[in-house]
Amino acid sequence: MAQSAAYAAELQQVFAGKVTIVQSPLQDIVPLKTAISLKDVHHLLFTSANGVRVFCDLSERRDIPCLCVGDKTAAVARALGLEAVSAGGNVQDLAALMRKYDHADDGQFLYLHGQHTAREIPGKIRDIVIYDQIGCELTKTAKSALTDHAPVLVPLFSPRSADLFMQQISGLTMRNSSAICLSQNVADRLDPSVFSDLRVASQPTAAAITREIAASV
DSSP states (O other): OOOOOHHHHHHHHHHSSSSOOOOOSSSEEEEEEOOOOOTEEEEEEESHHHHHHHHHHHHOOOOOOOEEESSHHHHHHTTTOOEEOOOOOOOHHHHOOOOOOOHHHHHEEEEEEEEESOOOOOOSSSEEEEEEEEEOOOOOHHHHHHHHHSOOOEEEEEEEHHOOOOOHHHTTTOOEEEEESSSSSHHHOOOOGGEEEEEEOOSHHHHHHHHHHHOOO
């Protein structure tokens, strides 16, 4: 929910009242009471800012560098005291970045992630589930907007969010809603027939989704 609020604040700043922002998070991040062994770990791996935040709540260690899927995740890691390098893209980009740091006799990569992951990271890694993503109901305001005649843009950032959205709109008649997806992997989880338009951002970043929104308003 923190990410939803942060992105809503970004949109408010970018569009300065030109659009109405309806905030309705599709999932809540619930940390798990997980024991994390960091023995022989030379790099932490993160594919979301949620993973970074939960790890930093569970562990006081800040001396192990991390590799992050994108710039925002890396920025959150640095803000919390971790040395972070961004792959600047998707899981494949992260795997390519890992190869630069992979030394056979130099420990291991530890991937810290949620219960629901979009894709596995290729390569030899150890992984630990440190949080769950619990589905949330769309708010009454969100449902009202989706079924109104006014155009609605729905940004979706993960396959998990796309799955939850499709479950939530079952039985609703959406009149003029467009989906803007972070990646094709997200778009593949949607039924295009229920949207007036379905687009994939040019890059897997929040900034690219914002540009798609700007092109529509």
